[in-house]
Amino acid sequence: MSATRLAIIGAGAAGCFCAANIAENTREFDITIFESSDKPMHKLSLTGGGRCNITNTFDTVGALNHVYPRGANLLKKLFYNFDHNALQEWFLAHGVTLFAQDDGRVFPTSQNALQIVDTLYNALIAKGVTIKTNHRLSSLQTNAEGKFILSFDEKPPQTFDIVVVATGGTSPAFLDIFKKLGIETIEPVPSLFTFTIKDPDLNALMGATVDDASCSIAGTKFTSEGSVLVTHWGMSGPAILKLSSYAARYLKENKYTSNLIVNWLNTNEEDARNIVFSFQSRYPQKTVLSVRPDGITNRMWLYITNKCGIDGAKRWSEVSKKNLNRLVSILISDTYKIQGRGHYKEEFVTSGGISLNAVSSKSLESKAVKNLYFVGEVLDIDAVTGGFNLQSAWTTAYTAAMSIVNNQNKSN
Ligand SMILES: Cc1cc2nc3c(=O)[nH]c(=O)nc-3n(C[C@H](O)[C@H](O)[C@H](O)COP(=O)(O)OP(=O)(O)OC[C@H]3O[C@@H](n4cnc5c(N)ncnc54)[C@H](O)[C@@H]3O)c2cc1C
Known part of the structure; x- marks a missing residue:
């Protein structure tokens, strides 16, 4: 039997972390990440002024809605699956040590965002994940069998069984692709x-x-x-x-x-x-x-x-x-x-995107379209500065990854 075809749209923090966690936990999928630019994880390499403020200790966070104006309730649940401590363990298991500053911000000990990028990239390559750059998703449709037909600008369409959308803060025009499928979206506006x-x-x-x-x-x-x-x-x-x-x-x-x-x-x-x-x-x-x-x-x-x-x-x-x-x-x-x-130093995030009402709070699968998942900043989640935005990307990516892996295990 041929492997289930899984597409991840966007090779940013969330897309790559999601792919790595699927690929490291099952061999059942043929995974391709499609990235519109010519460089995977380019933004990740710039985070924290090149040092990558990868997460936060949360020690000084009184309530999650103080740091996540949008998404606090969902993240409270999802942190049981994967929080900042789990992130620390994940990177340690992949050879990266992290350290916390007095203000709670956590960085790789190397103080080099490229170490995080390289670690994720190597994890993907080691597990045979394909990364296709210069592939901008321009349309997503479903066929009668519930499969996804993806188009990337002028390139021939491709068919997939499962799609994870990890395109980050995005435009109203891009969100229209999902609106047309009956998925609730919220107008993106800048934050920070x-x-x-x-x-x-x-x-x-x-x-x-x-x-x-x-x-x-x-x-x-x-x-x-x-x-x-x-x-x-x-x-x-x-x-x-x-x-x-x-x-x-x-x-x-x-x-x-x-x-x-x-x-x-x-x-x-x-x-x-x-x-x-x-x-x-x-x-x-x-x-x-x-x-x-x-x-x-x-x-x-x-x-x-x-x-x-x-x-x-x-x-x-x-x-x-x-x-x-x-x-x-x-x-x-x-x-x-x-x-x-x-x-603010070139750092900004986008509030709005895919409404949290439109996805399952357990798996981040669309309620309207089966086998379609949303992770990272494309969701209506955003945070103040301090490593909270990346933590949301890691947590949502991990949640969707494990849900996809578990569903596959159940169906075998
Ligand atoms: C300069 C800067 C510094 C930052 N520093 C920090 C920090 O230190 N700590 C922190 O917590 N947060 C930081 N942030 C915020 C953080 O980087 C984001 O919240 C995080 O990267 C979101 O991850 P993501 O994977 O959801 O989206 P992104 O990292 O934006 O990745 C989305 C990817 O999808 C691709 N894409 C978009 N549309 C399409 C399409 N149609 N088809 C295919 N691919 C597409 C994009 O090119 C991109 O590579 C910073 C942001 C900026 C701009």
């Missing part, structure tokens, strides 16, 4: 970006950071905490990136023109008031610039006090109550108009 704010006084502060700030989008519940970095085009830093991820869809719908509220002290009004008014009572003879809240640098303090119309050379005793109130207000709710979306 910086905010463009054209404010010459702010932009002049380029490089200034406040480590413990909080940010929110005015009129919404979207809020995040962490470090804020002022850039020459606006604002960046972990708190801003997280907020862009939480509010990705809202910001897109509002054409990236919402108001950003920064709480430079990450505290409430009462505490901020106590801090500011205590400066006046405790240091009446000192100048405003010489006494500032913890965590606010000299440059930042000069900017904030100027913004409140307070002359920093004046003594605290000379500052009017009105200006003290204004200072409290700016410290906890400094408002800026977002005027667009900027880049």
